Amino acid sequence: MFNVLNDWKKTAGSILLAGLLVPASLAGAAAPPETSVAPSIAGGTAGGSESSVVQHAGVKPEGGQAAPAAAKKKKVLVIGLDGTRPNALQAANAVNLDALAANGAYSWTTKANSNYTWSATGWSTIHTGVWYQKHGVTNNNWTGSKFGPYPSLMKRxxxxxxxxxxxxxxxxxxxxxxxxxxxDLEKTVATDAEVASNTVDLLKTGNPDFIFLQFDDIDHAGHTYGFSPKVSQYTKAIEGVDAQIGTILDAIKARSTYAQEDWLILVSTDHGGKGTSHGGGSSEETTIFLIASGASTVKGQLTGATYQADVMVTALKHLGVPVSSSWNLDGRAVGLVQ
Structure with a gap:
């Protein structure tokens, strides 16, 4: 798995510059004709208008300045894979998740909550951008939650x-x-297949800007057979969800407005697992993964530390939603072109 990673490594005569592979002889020089300058996603306003102008050499209006291309509409899809260990994801034949990693930034050593690796705790950290000490959720009963001061960042x-x-x-x-x-829309369904089919329908008939999905079958397989890359039923469950994700990615690309859209796709999980359970602080339970894929991401393995609390903060930055210091977040945006 992830043979595609070799394609991203530096090769003789080429370097990775601002998210674009260009000849080494052009490093530090202006972009060649018909080569887009990598956009910056820092700052700006919501809804995608913060995109930097993409300019093409040799196309200049009167006055000598390069003509701007139309800004693309920023959109985000967050895919949550419940109970997915990163080493099992790497071991599985997950071609669609492979492709997302190949077209973006990734970490196989992202850290989840250190002591409480429950689903409610993990999804709360992803959604709120803060650790359990702030959002208060330390079990699957949701007791002690503090979503007043720390709401889901989708609400923000x-x-x-x-x-x-x-x-x-x-x-x-x-x-x-x-x-x-x-x-705008909260929908709970009975199967992972329905998560995928409802998302495909939404992409075909609606115009969503910010989507969160949660798939549960991988966690079910872990509890039944074991959370391990050596357990075939567990890796097969990952492959099954990967196929469903493929239908969603196809639906995004089939949108009539796709060429005018800049999709950021984030993939992560609430916890890992050990044996057939989770909830503790072992490395098997607290080590998770993060994939940030799309045109506005850097490419390759993230070298700095990444955390579960970073997921939705990254989504907000892509959408141009400013983060207030008064929110007291623990996460920060990662993997985006600056």
Whole structure:
């Protein structure tokens, strides 16, 4: 798995510059004709208008300045794979997740909550951008939650820009029942297949800007057979969800407006697992992964530390939603072209 990683490494005569592979002889020089300058996603306003101008050499209007291309609409898809260990993901034949990693930034050593690797705790950290010490969730009963001062960052995105179309489609219902609120669509379904089919329908018939998905079958396989890359039923469950993700990626690319859109696809998990359980602080339970894929991401393995709390903060930055210091977040944006 991940043979594609070899394609990203530096080769003789080429370097990776600002997210584009260009000849070494052009390093530090202006972009060649018909080569886009990599966009910056820092700052700006919501809904994608913060995209930097993409300029093409040799195309100049009157006055000698390069003509700007139309800014692409920023959109985010967050895919949550419940109970997925990174080494099992690497061992599985997950061609669609492979492709997302190949077209973006990734880490196989992202850290989850250190002591409470429960689903409610992990999804709360992903959604709120803070650790359990702040959001208060340390079990699957959701007791002690503090979502008043630390709401889902999807809600914060809606409050900043009500024009955003937001959706949460999940297999594990408590995410929508207890955590997600203040967004346009909350849908809980009975199977992972329905998570995928409902998302495909939304992409075909709607115009979503910010989507969160949660798939649960991998976690079920871990509890039944074991959370291990050596357990075939567990890796097969990853491959099954990967195929469903493929239908979603196809639906994104089939959109009539796809050429005018800049999709950031984030993939992560709530926890790992050890034996047939989780909830503790072992490395098998707390070591997770993060993939950030799309045109606005850097390419290759992330060298700095990454954390579960970074996921939704990264989504907000791509959407141009400013993060206030008063939110007291623990996460920060990672993997994006600066």
């Amino acid at each position: 995105a809606e409050l900043y820009n009500p024009a955003l179309s937001t959706a949460s489609i999940v297999h594990w219902g408590p995410i929508n029942d207890k955590l997600v609120e203040g967004i």
